[in-house]
Amino acid sequence: MKAKDFVAGILTGVAAGLIVNQAFEKMNPNTPAEQVLNSVKDAFKKEGPIDGSWIVMKPEQFTNNVLSMEVYRGGISRIRNGELEQFEFAANAETGTVVELIQK
Template sequence: MNWKSFILGAAVGIIGGYAAHEVITQKIKVSPEKVLEQVKKQFKQNGPISGSWIHMEAEPYEKYQIHYKVYKGGISKNNNGSSEQYEFIADAQTGTLIDICRLSNEIVS
């Protein structure tokens, strides 16, 4: 066995393992597209969605003295002839919904 190859292989394995550990333990943000997809999936359970949007940059948010990085977005739905609009706030690291607020209820002709 060639000792140089063995040492090189062991070094690459150690460095690769360390790099993988750093990537896994880092707080990686969920993409805003994935968050919007999850929110739309939840809203679709109660009827069709007519529109949606999400702000693509995470921003600071505080609720109950807990600090988050969040994505803000919105959903529009048609429900029995009326348009309902909701705004949501989702944790940028997990995609979990933190808050939902109903904005309006307009009659659609």
Template sequence: MNWKAFITGVAAGATAGHFINHYLLEPKTISGDVILENVKEAFKKEGPIEGSWIQLKKQHYKKFAMDTFVYHGGITAIRDGEKKQFEFIADATTGTIIDVYLT
């Protein structure tokens, strides 16, 4: 067996394995803009909204057994004839809203 060919094959396999793991298997995050649009659509079902914002920098979030990265954002909406401000926390990987609260 030619050792040079063997070592080249091992190196090529390790490199391919690294790229497959890094680009295909690692969880991808959803854009903060997409999450904000989804939250706005959900709020529009209950009434008009006046404004919205989201921090595009992901932040680490740990609560009990949940350990993930999240986006923080907010919505200003008209509810019962009054302007109310809500803030939300959304999982950056799945886009799931973790919490919504009135500020």
């Protein structure tokens, strides 16, 4: 095999990989922040319907006395027993684990 043919094969493989990756991203437009929000919403839906939700798409630094990490901040609202309940949360940007939940 000639070196020129080998390099052409590698470049073709890389180009095909890039095209497949872009196609996959278009088919699955959920960003990490949206995935975190969906996870939190699913947890709340186990207790009843949700009235509304939001999330900040840009992660921010979160620190408590021990830990420091990037988090997404968001909120959930629902009607329970005829009254509006609102919650704000911070979820680890990498794992989606809720690290703070505050009822407003």
